[in-house]
Amino acid sequence: MTSLLLAGGAAWMANKWLAARAAPAPVLTTTHVLTAAMSLTVGTKIEARHVATIEMIPGQEPAGTFHDFKEIDGKVTAVNVPAGQMLMAPMFGKEGESALAAVVSKDKRAVTVRVDDVVGVAGFLLPGNHVDVVATRKDDRTQVVTAETILSDITVLAVDQSTAANSNEPVVVRAVTLEVTPEDGETLLKWKAAGSIQLALRNPLDESDARHKAPPPPIKVAVKVVAPARDPAITVIRGTRVGHDGSQVVHEAGSGS
Numbered sequence: 001m002t003s004l005l006l007a008g009g010a011a012w013m014a015n016k017w018l019a020a021r022a023a024p025a026p027v028l029t030t031t032h033v034l035t036a037a038m039s040l041t042v043g044t045k046i047e048a049r050h051v052a053t054i055e056m057i058p059g060q061e062p063a064g065t066f067h068d069f070k071e072i073d074g075k076v077t078a079v080n081v082p083a084g085q086m087l088m089a090p091m092f093g094k095e096g097e098s099a100l101a102a103v104v105s106k107d108k109r110a111v112t113v114r115v116d117d118v119v120g121v122a123g124f125l126l127p128g129n130h131v132d133v134v135a136t137r138k139d140d141r142t143q144v145v146t147a148e149t150i151l152s153d154i155t156v157l158a159v160d161q162s163t164a165a166n167s168n169e170p171v172v173v174r175a176v177t178l179e180v181t182p183e184d185g186e187t188l189l190k191w192k193a194a195g196s197i198q199l200a201l202r203n204p205l206d207e208s209d210a211r212h213k214a215p216p217p218p219i220k221v222a223v224k225v226v227a228p229a230r231d232p233a234i235t236v237i238r239g240t241r242v243g244h245d246g247s248q249v250v251h252e253a254g255s256g257s
Helices: 002-022 099-103 182-194
Strands: 031-036 051-056 109-114 130-138 145-159 175-180 196-201 235-238 241-244 249-252
Touching: 099 145, 109 145, 109 182, 130 182, 145 182, 175 182, 182 196
Parallel strands: none
Antiparallel strands: 031 051, 109 175, 130 145, 130 196, 145 175, 235 241, 241 249
């Protein structure tokens, strides 16, 4: 009897185990999250080819991510986005902003200047490069030409109408847009009107200020002039009275004392 009970229990356990193995696994629900299919530079207008997707558990994705391409179609990147990075709201400019407006830093301005193949560094200028602005001016009276670096370490926002560096090949351009402060913008336009300007391409690791600095003003040293002390041995004669300066009369001239 005991053997029958043990055999029945074993059979029941085996049947239960087989039933559990045969049951379908629970379906794991996931959601699509949009990512960058390639590296995106500042000012890129999002198209379908720029976007890929990954699967994530709902609620596990970071805040600000997108699930539908329609949410970012036509948006403009305000930062560089590496390939594979999840696309999030802070990476894009505000609705309706142009590509250029999206990349201008706070408290800065975009100023465009006309250039030729010389001023444009033989076509090797690309968005994101840094340049110095050198102004030249000719004195009509003396015919002397002067040159001065008026702005240093200025960011190139756009070359012609492109805000993205799509190639490293030289391209002849007609205009370069620079990111400057309002004060630097006034300086740039004044010198441009007074003469001509040249852009000097900088090494990206060089953060020095190339502008000519005025020498420091001379240090004024206060020198205290001390009046020489009067010599007490100087004799002062006033008529018939003889004595030392500032002292009482010693004797009268001609007296026997």
